[in-house]
Amino acid sequence: MKTILGLAAAAIAFAGLAAAPLYLGTYGIGLMIGLIGYVTLASAWALFSGPTRFVSLATVAFFGIGAYTVSAFYESFPPLMVLGLAALIGLGVSLLVGLATLRLAGVYFVIFTFGLAELIRQLVTWYEVNITGTLGRYLFVSYGPEVVYWQLLVLCAVTFGIGYLIQRSRLGLALKMIGDDEVVAEHCGLPTARVKLALFALSSVIITLVGAIQAPRWTYIEPTIVFNPTISFLTLIMALLGGATRLWGPAVGAVPLFLLFEWLSANFPDHYSIILGLLFMAIVFVLPRGVLDFLEGLTARMKSERSRQAAGTAPEHGKGRLAEGEAK
């Protein structure tokens, strides 16, 4: 029953969002493109990094691959095929990278993924300089921002669908175990490397598609534009703010942060960086496990307070993540 209600609510929300271009102006659509883009990026990032707790800074590497694929092939193939091609290339690179690096742990993985974005940027630059002899590529498409928006929206819905299915599947359970203790998971007979690789590839393909869908907005594609490391950091901080282990966590982080950035860049264009930095610090210190977790902790505490008052006793309650049981 609850599932049906949830699905119905999701369908209504999706329909409402899909109709947005009918009543929003151009700026509204642009805003929604940015918003849905970051919600999708953060959710895709959390698909892998949330349960496994492998912090990846490779977001922009795949995002840029998607954008470049489109700029290279948009004249030769129909748009959907170009997206398919981008997804394939993203898949190939992520499998290659995943195989080579997912055995790295902790901070080494973070450093590697950060380097990966730079590596791919330099490779693209090298190729363009030495093989094609130009750096910028022009990307003239005939469709407007609504199409970009709808494509992103579908991708976003698919991402949530995948996230939902994974959470209820054996794979989700396996991931949770890997995140909690990889050694134990391995001893229980879980194919940890394969599970991680599959998730990394899935998350990377979605990110690649976000880049591929958004690229036609910029007309001109060059490495410094599409391999902008800020995208990796923003995605990360958005997912962390909301809570990377929840299905809706990244969205809860992405929406307010994105709107806040928009407001800052309009109203405090000169102080944007300072405010942003302070904000990041605040997130890390005040909400290290995300807003959703914080809220749950808060409600749980209030409840136990109430029940304690009612019963006149002080029941021992675990702090924080108590509402996280998977029993449905």
Added chain:
Amino acid sequence: MKSLKDRLRLSTFAVLAAASLATFALSAADAAAEERKSIKIGYAVSKTGANAGGAAMTTIPNYKLWLADVAANGGLELPDGTKLPVEVVEYDDRSSAEEVVRAVERLAGQDKVDFILPPWGTGFNLAVAPLFDRYGYPQLAVSSVTDKAPDFVKRWPKSYWFLGGGRDYAGALAKMAAAQTEAGVINSKVAMISVADGFGIDLVNAARPAMKEAGLEVVMDRTYPVGTQDFTTLLKEAASSGADTFVAFSYPPDTFALTQQSQVQAFNPKVLYLGVGAGFPTYGRNLGPKADGIMTLGGIDIKNERNMAYRERHKALNGEYPDLWGSVITYASLQMLADSIKRVGLDREAVAKELSTGTFDTVLGETKLEDNQLRQLWLLGQWQDGNLVGVEPADRPGASKPVLPKKAWQ
């Protein structure tokens, strides 16, 4: 307890719904008509991020200076002689292509500004060009070097391109070198290095055929990655190549490093040509007399009193002289905009036509666009007695004679 997760899920929807409603309300509220008391001018420019340095050199100070000049004048003048103050809407695009696109959408669709000034950089000007075109705003793309300007003008008839293309600059360099070779001042060998990024690639791709056509022999042609700071090997190779002409299509940090290291290595080509950064006012000031003879893109006519007066006003307002390439052109493009408004009013269609066809009196002197492009440019400049003077095109009024060979470093 059991419905906690569902409640959270619903509240998430509420957040999403509220966000979309909020944007809806915002766009509706702005539609209310108002009596015209001001002229709204908006721009999005990189105040932070990777492009902030370039924007802070060529674009932002000139927007500020122009706005201050307009304010001091009592506002922008309309054809009937009345003056309206300018209301400025300013956004930071944070050096992100998606942000600059959205900011321009916001200026056009929501703030409904009368005119939009362009962002900094070739890539960003191209990113917003389709938007300027769709909303009918003239685009005074100054800080973008592109050979494709004629194609862009066909595609976006209200776009204007002010800084020429790689072929112009490389062609001017080749022409000067060929003339000096013919005069027997230098040999016909050229050593080139270029940064592996937009600017360097554009220029070197244009320079290869231009050098060949001018009868020059490229004996060294290497690229280096962005961020290179050690040029010892490249300079050694250039020194042993036997070329009298050394060309570096470089970015500011590389330009400064090359200047430093060629002094250390006593590398003394007869022609020393460096890229972006050699036209910064601080470059000439810091090097003092040692800068004499160094060549780069741009330059000015020091006998043009209006330009020299502009430079002083720029320093008075911004605390620093403008750079010697794009700055004065940025300012001149804004003067053209103001003059067009004065002649034909606020109708963007009419202003665009006036910009295409009119003749303007700006800090550059008499200025007129050809096929929506500014072609009266200083393509090659040389530091002479503390000034970066324009030497090519040699037949342009105000051109100085190149002084070669460059003296050895002291």
